[in-house]
Amino acid sequence: MLIDFNxxxxxxxxxxxxxxxxxxxxxxxxxxxxxxxxxxxxxLEFLSNRYLHQDGATNKELYNYAVKKLKEYKLxxxxxxxxxPLLAVLADMEILGIKLNVKKLKDxxxxxxxxxxxxxxxxxxxxxxxxxxxxxxxxxxxFFEKLNIDIRGVKKTRGGAISTDVETLLTIxxxxxxxxxxxxxxxxxxxxxxxxxxxxxxxxxxxxVHTTYIQTGTATGRLSSQNPNLQNxxxxxxxxxxxxxxFVAEKGYQIVAFDYxxxxxxxxxxxxxxxxxxxAFNNDQDIHKLTAASVFNVSLEKVTPEMRRLAKTLNFxxxxxxxxxxxxxxxxxxxxxxxxxxxxYFNDFKKIKEWQEEVKSQARTMGYVTNLNRRRRWLLSxxxxxxxxxxxxxxxxxxxxxxxxxxxxxxxAMVRVAEELKRRKWQDKVRMLLTIxxxxxxxxxxxxxxxxxxxxxxxxxxAYELEVPIKIIVKVGKNWGELE
Numbered sequence: 001m002l003i004d005f006n007x008x009x010x011x012x013x014x015x016x017x018x019x020x021x022x023x024x025x026x027x028x029x030x031x032x033x034x035x036x037x038x039x040x041x042x043x044l045e046f047l048s049n050r051y052l053h054q055d056g057a058t059n060k061e062l063y064n065y066a067v068k069k070l071k072e073y074k075l076x077x078x079x080x081x082x083x084x085p086l087l088a089v090l091a092d093m094e095i096l097g098i099k100l101n102v103k104k105l106k107d108x109x110x111x112x113x114x115x116x117x118x119x120x121x122x123x124x125x126x127x128x129x130x131x132x133x134x135x136x137x138x139x140x141x142x143f144f145e146k147l148n149i150d151i152r153g154v155k156k157t158r159g160g161a162i163s164t165d166v167e168t169l170l171t172i173x174x175x176x177x178x179x180x181x182x183x184x185x186x187x188x189x190x191x192x193x194x195x196x197x198x199x200x201x202x203x204x205x206x207x208x209v210h211t212t213y214i215q216t217g218t219a220t221g222r223l224s225s226q227n228p229n230l231q232n233x234x235x236x237x238x239x240x241x242x243x244x245x246x247f248v249a250e251k252g253y254q255i256v257a258f259d260y261x262x263x264x265x266x267x268x269x270x271x272x273x274x275x276x277x278x279x280a281f282n283n284d285q286d287i288h289k290l291t292a293a294s295v296f297n298v299s300l301e302k303v304t305p306e307m308r309r310l311a312k313t314l315n316f317x318x319x320x321x322x323x324x325x326x327x328x329x330x331x332x333x334x335x336x337x338x339x340x341x342x343x344x345y346f347n348d349f350k351k352i353k354e355w356q357e358e359v360k361s362q363a364r365t366m367g368y369v370t371n372l373n374r375r376r377r378w379l380l381s382x383x384x385x386x387x388x389x390x391x392x393x394x395x396x397x398x399x400x401x402x403x404x405x406x407x408x409x410x411x412x413a414m415v416r417v418a419e420e421l422k423r424r425k426w427q428d429k430v431r432m433l434l435t436i437x438x439x440x441x442x443x444x445x446x447x448x449x450x451x452x453x454x455x456x457x458x459x460x461x462x463a464y465e466l467e468v469p470i471k472i473i474v475k476v477g478k479n480w481g482e483l484e
Contacts, residue, residue, distance in 0.1 A: 003059045005029045005044065008215065011091040021088060028059060030083050031066040033216035034075050037377055042216050074374040082411050083215065089418045089432070090213045090223075097208035098230070098433045098441075101479070104246040105200050112192045112239075119185040126178035133185055136164045142178075149176045167329065191239055195228070199246070202228055211434070220400055221375050221407035223435055231436045233480075245481030253431075253443045254476050256453060257483050258460055260438040261471040262287060263406045264319045270467035271372075271401060274351035281468035288312040294348040295341060314345055318352065319402050321395035356398050363397035371404035406438060409470075413463040414440065417456055426452065441480070449476070 002025040004010065011021055029042035032051070040046065048057035051065055070076050124130050127146065131138045143149045144162050153171050155163050162168070166186070173179045202209050209228065217224035225231040233247075234240035249255045265287055269277035280290045292303045292311035303311075313331050322330075328338035346353040363369050363382035370376045377400045382393040414435060421430050429445040430452045440460070444452050457472045464470065475483035 003063045008087045008091050015091050028062050029216055035069050037219040078373045085415045086411055089414050093432055094210055096431055097210035099248050100203050100207050100209055101246050101248045102203055102207050105196055108242055109196050112188050116188050119181055123181045139164045219377050220403040230434055241481045245479045247480035249443050249478055253445055255480055256442045256444050257475045258440045259473045261473050263438040264402050266468050267402045267405050272352045272355035274349050276349055278468050291315055295344045321398035359397050360394045369397045369400050371401040373408050375404045409464045413460040416459050
């Protein structure tokens with residue numbers, strides 16, 4: 001058996017040249033991450049000191065410790081059947097990459113440059129002088145000293161200066177015309193500097209860009225992505241759509257997105273057993289509309305788009321243990337309105353509140369929480385005497401069983417899809433490109449589109465059994481920005 005760290009990277013070369021991987025292998029980093037997903041790092045030196053209290057233990061000694069603990073924590077099934085097979089799946093996705101239309105990116109770069117230049121002129125005009133728009137210090141001076149913008153409700157940085165972060169700009173956006181220009185400028189500048197330009201440089205000779213997936217990067221089990229981070233490509237707005245149009249399919253292929261619909265809310269309904277929420281999903285109703293009708297005490301027909309928007313914010317906020325303060329900021333409501341809304345929500349969905357209290361109690365009693373697959377997260381600060389620290393741990397406790405299970409489900413689906421493609425010898429016709437939270441992106445040959453799409457949807461919807469149906473939304477197009 002091969003026992004080592006960072007096996008995904010070590011597998012890339014043999015996968016590139018079509019060599020077989022060892023029959024059995026064990027990734028120590030992934031194993032210790034499952035034992036404690038909040039660890040600082042997963043290296044031989046660090047883990048030797050931390051767990052075996054010695055310098056430079058051998059891989060075999062760490063392996064013996066990890067095997068014992070995986071068994072004790074009942075994590076063997078998840079480790080051997082999901083995380084370990086996933087290594088090869090991720091290695092293949094990284095080798096393949098996703099194709100870019102570099103000309104489209106260059107054209108987008110020029111458009112952004114033109115718009116940024118126009119916005120800069122408007123900003124300088126409002127400020128009455130030229131300054132470095134990207135300098136928080138200079139921006140703060142213009143805002144709060146020269147233009148005397150009202151600073152009610154605005155937080156300060158650790159150094160005592162008035163903050164100019166996005167949250168602050170949204171708070172003061174109606175207090176001076178310059179703020180709206182700055183918000184737009186920042187959005188376009190980020191798009192250009194974080195995505196449009198770096199992507200052009202990172203494209204290989206075949207115009208494909210290759211991300212690196214980090215299996216041990218989050219505490220909930222979610223995969224993260226870096227160099228470039230393709231999970232953070234913006235999705236909302238016209239500019240984001242233009243950027244996504246630059247991700248294209250090879251000739252003879254189409255881009256196909258398979259998205260788990262409202263996965264975290266379906267999991268929350270299943271875990272809490274809340275009858276109202278389960279009924280909505282079992283009857284394929286619009287959960288946000290139903291929530292709005294409950295919270296506002298109106299019939300479904302009378303729910304306005306604004307009511308639905310607030311209900312949607314509240315639904316997703318509840319998954320993350322959001323309090324009245326955070327809900328007020330996100331929704332634009334006052335603190336007292338936000339508090340009333342949350343109270344009404346838990347009055348209508350009582351079982352969710354009960355389930356949350358049970359989870360918080362487990363975190364305080366056991367020092368950790370688990371999801372249905374036994375994936376665990378240690379939350380020792382749930383008993384902290386500092387209220388802020390304890391509240392933070394409680395929020396993490398509420399979120400972990402939900403997000404951790406969502407992570408497991410998409411990973412199970414990835415492993416099963418990869419196995420089925422191999423069995424059918426479809427690896428060249430159906431290529432898994434990206435995993436983005438609850439979505440998988442494929443490049444599928446047009447000649448087997450119908451059959452492949454139906455197969456993948458079936459595998460994804462049956463990857464795990466919840467108390468409510470799992471639903472996949474499929475969208476197809478020549479590029480990522482024009483899927484329907």
